[in-house]
Amino acid sequence: MQAAFWTTVGLLCLTAGFGSTQKPQPCSSPPLYTGSMTVGTQDEHLWAVGRYSYDVVNQRMHLGETGTLNNKTFTYDALMLYQEGILYEINHHNKTCVKKPLKADFYPMEVPKGAEFVNQVVIGTLSGPGEGLLVNSWWGDMPDKQSKYFLSFTEFGCFPVSAFFKSKSLGGMVSVSYYDNVLGVDPGVFVPPPFCKDAKLEANKDGKETNYFSFFN
Template identity: 40%
Template sequence: MRALLLLTISLSVLLGVLTQEPQPCKAPPYLEGKLLVVFPEGKTLVFEQFYYDAVEQRIRVIAHEQDSTHNVFVDRLLLFRERFYYEISYHNKSCTKVPFSAAFSPIEIPIDAHHKAQFVIGSLSAPAQGLLVNNWEGSIAEIKANYSMTFTEFGCIPVTILYSVEKTGHIVSSFFDIVIGIENPDIFIPPSFCTSAKLVERKPGEVADFFRALL
């Protein structure tokens, strides 16, 4: 009987939400969690940790993977205001500063986005078995891209973001194990051996945007 009552209450709350028109939202300014990015030509990176700071415009991504031929380790601290990122290696205590020109793009639904659908990921059969999300679509003229974004209804947490960029292709980001806030703010401070790192010269067309920096 209690389970039935909880289910009835949950469905009532859900139906109340469904009758309201969703509005574009911004994710919390500080997030950490895991991130999977699928790039054009089938390239995939699974970041074991990412850290997102929308206030100071900083992102750090850490990945460690192994394929049939070699190990891949990525530890990058992207500083958008400074327009460079650190390539960090604790193994040999080395650090490289690499320039890139991408503007910081906060995790948010653009104000002119079109709401396409509201749906539940999972099941409505019982409480806590489903996640209510909204899907949004639109375009960004500056980078000649169309997008499709799915965020949670409650909390505005990103689930998936798809960019279709002209002359580049589709880039899909999937977020999981998200935590609101940054447990260790020092994650955005480069290690001491990065102090002497010099800015490398960028070749034309190389590391020009955020996604190339991730690769």
């Protein structure tokens, strides 16, 4: 499994070489934007497509996705309010809401501190105007220090392009692709719907802390 992970990393780096006289520096994504994403695992355990809204100023995210998990279709809508320490799992169809503690630090969309620069590549081509995208790739250790991540961000704007990391519970490598990013957010997506008003704070059943990476574990 580990060999397959680094083989994939190597192929990504060799996809399109681009010489640069200046080494790219770590960067942070814009503070407010909306984008789409796909998530998949190496063993096809999980596949999902979703839309997310990101607000680094107030440390909050809204994620809505649909997909398959263990060959079962699911729909997931989550509102993560890190400053309040609250996670809302929202079901608009049934108009139900589960309110859980969100015991985690907010991880901004950025090249993490300590990440090692890998390469600068072109997705597409620079032979013609508007035909290619310049991205920078980085790798480093996951917070648990037991696995690696491999990230790509655009050279201009510092928008996330892709992420690869290993997850023990999902059986191997997890890949995330980001696209259709738009600057700005609709503040309304960070307001719980009216039917969440009376939701009582529930403890996590497994006793584990909920954090950014736990959505893939």
